[in-house]
Amino acid sequence: MKKTETQVAQKIQRPPAERLYGDELRRLREMDGAKEKPPGWLLTPLSVARFVLGDEKHGISPKFVGKRNFVERCIVALATSRGLLLIGDPGTAKSYLSELFAAAISGSSGLTIQGSAGTTEDSIKYSWNYALLIAEGPNERSLVPAPVYQGMKEGKIVRFEEITRCPLEIQDVLLSILSDRVMTIPEFTGAEQSLYARQGFNIIATANTRDRGTNEMSAALKRRFNFETVHPIADLSEEMALVERESARLLKEAAIPVTLKPPMTELLVTTFHELRKGKTAEGQALESPSTAMSAAEAIATAFSAAIHAHYYGQGEVTAAHIAEYLGGSVLKDTPEDLQKLRHYFNHVVVKKKGAHWKDYHEARNLLP
């Protein structure tokens, strides 16, 4: 049997989007043919939207659950050469979305800067190979390019993860790059001194507002970005389907023959969904914990509960397993969150109907 690209990709722990969905991207490129594209783009804006949201007719899998209008706004921001800032709670697939955009538009999602308190200008623009610098002086060979340098030179999308984790002055390095689309390299002489961005270059940054230890963003930089809020999945059944699908995938990869039965998924996802929204399905308002309660976190909780059930239990995930691991995913920030979780059990879980909810309520003493 001929190995497809997807099968090869599976040997890597986490293949990038452009490899994982290489076939789809190729097909979309063929479909676009000679249609007019924004300069420097590999796909038309329409195909980029199709790639992200999926298109049954053309065999493109859906990759992101969200509103079409939102995706279109993101694409237009990139096409009109405004920076794109994806903002929202942790675990809402911001990074994944930026990876998909980069893969679709530039064919590579690898030009990525991971923002942190320790990010320096070097890791954004360029640094030097000092041995070569001393031997040959500043030239193309002794310069070590960082993602923005590369992106400008090759006309590609650069991803800047968690931009607000960087100190303000480091974020502001992007100011002239975003507005004038030029990077000055004072060490070079003559025309070499200015690196003009090729068509197709742009920046997708992500930021989340909930985490501690993030910095403000200067008004000047804000003006250069279009802000798009990535919302958590609004529909409970869609989220349940996602958690069921993803936890099954993780369990399969870990070779654990346990699955999460639908009533257990319901317990888990309903708890996450209601606590995150601060509202129960019956319309009561709740206090949300300070942690994000994201779908990603729900998947991780399901995964842990299943592993526990497999190695230490009877091989079936019970309400008690869920309750036990829930504490770990909610209690990350302040002890008050525990009180909110207990409140949820005392007032919401107790009123829900069904044997599984009853078991769940019984298991409340397993909360930390």
Added chain:
Amino acid sequence: MTNEPLWSLDGRVTFMPVRHHSPLSSLVARRLIDRLRPSVVLIEGPSDYNEHLDELSLPHRLPIAIYSYRRDAGGAHRGAYYPFCIYSPEWQALAKAKELSMEARFIDIPLASHEAADMRVNLYSDLEYRRSSYIDALCRELGVDSFDALWDELFETHRDLGDEEYLERMHRFCLAMREHDGHVSNQDTAREAFMAGEIQKAMAEREGRILVITGGFHSAALRKLVMEGAPAPRGNPVQGEPWVKDERQGAAPLEPEAGGTQESGIALTPYSYERLDGLAGYEAGMPNPGFYHLLWEGKSPGEAAHNALRLITGMLRKRKQHVSAAETIALKTTALALAQLRGHGEIWREDLLDAHMAVLIKEELSPGRSHPMLEAVHEVLRGFQRGALARGTRRPPLAEEIDRELVAHGIDPHGGRQEFDLDLSPGPGREKSALLHRLSILSIAGITLLQGPGSDSPPGEQWRIAWSPDSAATVIEAARYGATLPEACSGKLLEDAETSGATAAGAASLLLQAAQARLDTLAGGFMERLELLVHQDSRFESVTGALKSLYWLYLYEQALETAGKDDQKRLLTAAFERALWLMEAPASLPAESKALLDGIGTLHETFLRCEEPLALENRAYFELFSRIYGESSFRPVLRGAALGIIAARRGREGGLEGDFSLLAGPERLGDFLTGLFFTARETVKRNRGLLKALHDIIAAWSEGEFLAALPPMRLAFSYFTPGEKHHMALNLLELLGLKERMLTFEIDEESHLEAMALEGRIFEIAREFGLLESHHE
């Protein structure tokens, strides 16, 4: 003729399907009338209004609506609107016909002869489209999120669509939808049968061509009925039945011949773009009427978009939101790029909305919450037009009703300024009060409640009436809330709930207003909204405030004639449960002890009075307070109050003393006792064991500790009267075995006076030597 396609222009009768409030449909309707020159234009609209058609050509300010109403023998009131704005196809068809001096007539069934139970209120809404599964599928296929976007995509953006193309596309679209869904309501069946009858009648009565303009949903069905020659529906009320026109110039309530069991009428009433805006909810028309208004007035969509952009920027700047020139440029580019991506020739409605969202918002948006920038955008796209009726129009039904009601209650509005007292016990006073409350809900100028009911019994009110030209104007303005008093009041209260009643307490006070106005026909949405607010409010203070109003309503249900109203009881229960719920959520509690205790007081009083009638959960209630009392992280005052409630239930000698010795540190005892005494004053007063325990705790304190604890302790004991404090002291002395050692003096009046004089002198000397500072130390 039956072999011709539905969209043929060659037949004698041409069926033109429209979407109500669609500018494109309006354009085509005008062109078709010009082109076909029909002998009569038949329009979906109330046929009982035909005799007043001339009234529509008065110089009204749009939007306005035809309002048709009836009151059944049982007193149930029903009404229906046919709203028109400048770009409504029905309106434009009427205007064009008038221009060409052609006859135009409405053909829809009169409300008065219509018995369907699933009656709709806005007969030009797009309900059929919104609940169609065919539309859902089509949206997915075309990659749009809603029916409104789909409509724009398929029709409205194609401004150059020719008549034939329009007819074919629209007929196919509506036919597919109707066949796919297969559901037609009873109301629609009845209306279609009636309309078909009217078309047949017109065919029989006159020569020449006929143009039938109706909602697209009905077109195919009408043609089928007409072609099959279905008989006109039974009991055609336009002929044969005894509808008599009221002679006087006014809202012509039509009276049936004998019995007088039914009352009905039809008249114009002002409308507003707010009510028309699809975003405002159920049964509205197309969203963003302001945009379509600009579209109708402008030469092209590009011009409309440009004007909208200009208006929005102006609006934002007026509200001190900075929009730079660079941002204006970015807005335009983004909107253009979105339009291009979506295949629109020029910037369209959703492109505008999305461009503002992309460019102006510089922070995270929380789902379900609005943003001031976006609000401005929505307001401009909603449009600001409010309708007004031209001089010479019959007055709206509401104005007539108000006049009638005032006279019926013996109030002559033109009788100058008057003040009077009303007795609220059953009788004419109470009804008069209800009427005046209704008028003040509608903000009718010149009606003032000077004084509400106090503790005097029987309860009474004092009112002032000073009618002015303003009053007459406000009466007509109020007509946009509804065509009858109860309906208009409900509409106004609902609007208040949207704007100012964002808290449970505010909303409950609206309910109280409604009860005072005896509005028993409150729209279902009102109670739902209140319930939602009660469920969503996260402030204990506000929820207990609401509980207080609801409890008040419950107590006075006899006087307010709301007895036996299940939804109010349900709401009271909901507020009660919500307050319990919030008690365990520390962030929702007020920081101030007094507000907290007041809330708990309301809660407990409600529990004591309503536990049985409302079947409140006794066990859960006390379990909650046990949990609070047992949880050290709660504030001492809350824990004290919790203990008080538990103790009051346990009864007099509940062994309270053992309960709090563990948490009675000097820094907390005062607050704790404040809570305890608040909820269990009676229990505590008689509980000797508690006194002893308190004494033991305090006796063990050092001087410094005692002084630190003193101020809150004094506050706690202020719940008792001096007499009670005296008895408590006596009890304590007895417990400590000191009572026998107390000396009892028999003092005569003379010695008492002497002692007082001596005391006065001592204080005076002390003050002289600077030992006392003021007179009362």
